[in-house]
Amino acid sequence: MIEGENNLVDKARKGNSEAFGALYDYYLPKIYRFVLFKVSHKQQAEDITQQTFMKAWENVRTYKPQGYTFGSWLYRIARNSVIDYYRKNEPQVDIEEVSPEALGIDSSLIAKLEVKLDWEKILTAIGGLSEVEQDVLIMRFVEDLPHSDVAKAVQKSENAVKVIQHRALKKLKETLSKK
Amino acid sequence: MKEEHIIKQLSMLKNIQPDADFARSARTTILYRSEPTPVRFFGLTQSLSTTLSIGLVVMFFVFVALGGVATVFRTPLSPTFQGVDEQSLASEAGSINQTIDFHLNEVAYISGEEENALAMNAAPNTGDANSDKEIDLLLTQAKSY
Numbered sequence: 098m099i100e101g102e103n104n105l106v107d108k109a110r111k112g113n114s115e116a117f118g119a120l121y122d123y124y125l126p127k128i129y130r131f132v133l134f135k136v137s138h139k140q141q142a143e144d145i146t147q148q149t150f151m152k153a154w155e156n157v158r159t160y161k162p163q164g165y166t167f168g169s170w171l172y173r174i175a176r177n178s179v180i181d182y183y184r185k186n187e188p189q190v191d192i193e194e195v196s197p198e199a200l201g202i203d204s205s206l207i208a209k210l211e212v213k214l215d216w217e218k219i220l221t222a223i224g225g226l227s228e229v230e231q232d233v234l235i236m237r238f239v240e241d242l243p244h245s246d247v248a249k250a251v252q253k254s255e256n257a258v259k260v261i262q263h264r265a266l267k268k269l270k271e272t273l274s275k276k
Numbered sequence: 277m278k279e280e281h282i283i284k285q286l287s288m289l290k291n292i293q294p295d296a297d298f299a300r301s302a303r304t305t306i307l308y309r310s311e312p313t314p315v316r317f318f319g320l321t322q323s324l325s326t327t328l329s330i331g332l333v334v335m336f337f338v339f340v341a342l343g344g345v346a347t348v349f350r351t352p353l354s355p356t357f358q359g360v361d362e363q364s365l366a367s368e369a370g371s372i373n374q375t376i377d378f379h380l381n382e383v384a385y386i387s388g389e390e391e392n393a394l395a396m397n398a399a400p401n402t403g404d405a406n407s408d409k410e411i412d413l414l415l416t417q418a419k420s421y
Binding site for chain 2: 269
């Protein structure tokens, strides 16, 4: 959560574009990564991310904190945008497209990884999980969101999120062990 | 592969950053080519859509209560109950009409006879009148004697 987020959100709700711009700068990488792992395509991820922030800006006046963060609200819009995208377009993800290069991931980052193969295997294995399992894993372990925020974003209870997380990790482990 | 290793790999994915040019152009597009929808307008559209939805549901229930599609396509002369044979109903109605006509004719005939009888009774008896004249004449003659 960005420092002074509540204040920025209040200003954004009053139509202050600078305040929304600050929220955009903070949340863009998070939402982009979330969408990228869901669609496994750089160009599509950029389109859906832009659409997500466009919807958020147009509807920011309707956002009511009510116990969950602005970030959870954004993730929820992103999830719906991905669902809408798949409803209109058939998912066409090739194993080759899942490679870090195809995703537009910096080569210096790939070099940091212990084994490049692990990276590709993990991305492919994540693609084999259900939508909600992917959401929970990405939000929990990539974005380090607390269970409560993940629960709000996926519209489930915290206990349900813990169960989904456990199940998703188990599946991922099994899939990776087979390869 | 251990669970810890998977989590470590996943956490490294947070180093992925969107393209800087994309981030800049998207920011401009979002903030300067669109604007937040006014709450009043949002509320109005919400209330209109809610009213419309309620109206449609009420109309649907009224439609179902009135008999649905069968009522809409029914002609005014169609039988009220489905499954009733129209031809048998028509012939039955025809025979009832005939019976009524027959009884009406009978009533007309009987009432005509009664009228004739009354007319007969009401008509002046010319025979009796003549006999009265004869009696008067005889009485007159007797007085003259």
